[in-house]
Amino acid sequence: MSSSSSQNYSDTDSSPDMPTPALTRVPPELWEHVFSHIHPLRRRHGLQIPDTAALFSAALVCKAWSEPALRQLYKIVRVPNDCTAWAEVVTEGLKHTGPAVRTLIFEPADWVWDNLNKASTTQVLSECIQLAPRVQCLSIQSPIGMDDADFEAALTCMIQLSRLKKLEWIRTFFPAQKSGEVDLDIIFNMSHLHRIRETLPYIRDLWLGPILHSSVESEPIPKWARLTSLTLESVSIDNEDLYNILCNQRSLRHVDLSYADSLTQAGIVEALKCTKKTLRSLRLAGTFKPRPVGTPTRAFQPVLREFTALRSLRTTLRAPAFSAAALVHPPPRLRRWKSWDVMPGVGPDVVRRFLETIPVARERIEFVFTVRWESWETDTEDGKARMARLTQSCQSRGLVLMVEKGQPATTGRPAEGEVIVRSLVGL
Structure with a gap:
């Protein structure tokens, strides 16, 4: 590793108790020695389990060599919340390495043999957070056995994280290992959001889910002083709740609503109007009401034009009013619109019918569809006819159409079995 990579750390990471020495290059032999002690834990597959002494020795060697080496090795730490050992x-x-940690992630490991009980889960969270005071990104994924009391205990520990910028607290549903029952554990509602705002008023990036509607009437959430990105996953709140979340957050640059089946398109637009001067990126995933493809878009057209900072829009084809309105009368800075819908049957005819609802646009906008490859097979006569109709429709409307098969997910592009459809509007 070159010395330049060690110099990328900002001045804020340096502190009196962690001076930066002149020697910043770590010999490859040292890296090999350290990593030789760190093996994946597969208790029932015959691999060695690294003991505490081995990791402790590795940490001492790194610390004795140079502080930048310690920060490079332990900048990101993942803690499995489903394996006690x-x-x-x-x-x-x-x-020994807590002060070097900048990203702390609690997540289920690839193996699930010994689930932590409720007390152990809370204890691991509390101890790790206290040992890593310089954490800037904290991610808690699928905590096992947590309830409201554990939520308060973990939130209390976060008060000491004065440098915390990003918080991800998301719950993935999966069957309990022995009983086969679904363990829901902690599910957020409006009261939890209020508590997070009270405890972490200076957070910049917040990702929560799932969030359910509460029977108690909700109040608007006070403004986060520095919040610029908000992601709400598996949203089952109503339009009023969403408005109360966004009405005071007038500095947001990115909003992501995932699987928000309980919201209407009109309700989302009304809530988003609070951020229309600052919002740069918007992502909407799910089936929004009303659902038919022929949903009128006139009500959304003048509203979307007011989003003067919006540059990127991502929706599903099942949110047609947003998509069509954005392309009929796009915001002045919108340059990219992306849609994904990997449900079977979303093929050339569906995309063609959608494109035919869009008049010829004046601005240049790139829009991308990601759909299942099975729906785009062109080997049959019927498949060739569908592609021909789509191509003819694009040409008649001045669109440039490019179709390419997806690559494996490791490349960062759509996974194998999906297809990308790229078009340019307003060339």
Whole structure:
């Protein structure tokens, strides 16, 4: 690793108790020695389990060599919240490397043998957060056995994270290992958002989910002083709740609503109007009401023109009013619109019917569809006819159409079995 990579750390990362020495290049032999002690934990597959002494020795060697090496090795730490033995090893290691950690992630590992009980889950969260005071990004994924009391305990520990900029707290549903029952555990509602705002008023990036509607009448959430990105996953709140979340957040640049089946398109637009001067990126995933493809778009056209900073819009084809309105009368800075819908049957005819609802646009906009490849097979006569109709429709409307098959997910592009359809409006 070159010395330049060590110099990328900002001045704010340096502190009196962690001076930066002149020697910043770590010998490859040292890296090999350290990584030789760190193996994946597969308790029932015959691999070695790294003990505390091995990791402790590795940490001491790195610390003795140079502080930048310590920061490079332990900048990101992942703590499995479903395996007691490995969680204890990581927690013990944080006693020596905690000040170097910038990203702390609690997540289920690839293996699930020994689930932590409720008390252990809360204890691991609390201990690790206390041992890593310089964390800037905290991610808690699929916590097992947590309830409101554990939520308050974990939130209290976060008060000491004065440098925290990003918080991800999301719950993935999966069957309980023994009983086969679905363990819902902590599910957020408006009261939890109020508590997070009270405890972390200076957070910049917030990602929560799932969020359910509460029977108690909600109040508007006070303004976060620095919040610029908000992601709400598996949203089951109503339009009023969404408005109360966004009405005071007038500095947001990115909003992401995932699987928001309980919201209407009109309700989303009304809530988003609070951020129309600053919002640069908007992502909407799910089936919004009303659902038919022929939903009138006139009500949305003048509203979307008011989003003067919006540059990127991502929706599903099942939110047609947003998509069509954005392309009929796009915001002045909108340059990219992306849609994905990998449900079977979303093929050339569906895309063609959608494109035919859009008049010829004056601005240049790139829009991308991601759909299932099975719906785009052109080997049959029927498939060739569908593609011919789509191509003819694009040509008649002045659109440039490019179709390419997706690549494996490791490349960052759509996974195999999907297809990208790129078009340019207003060339």
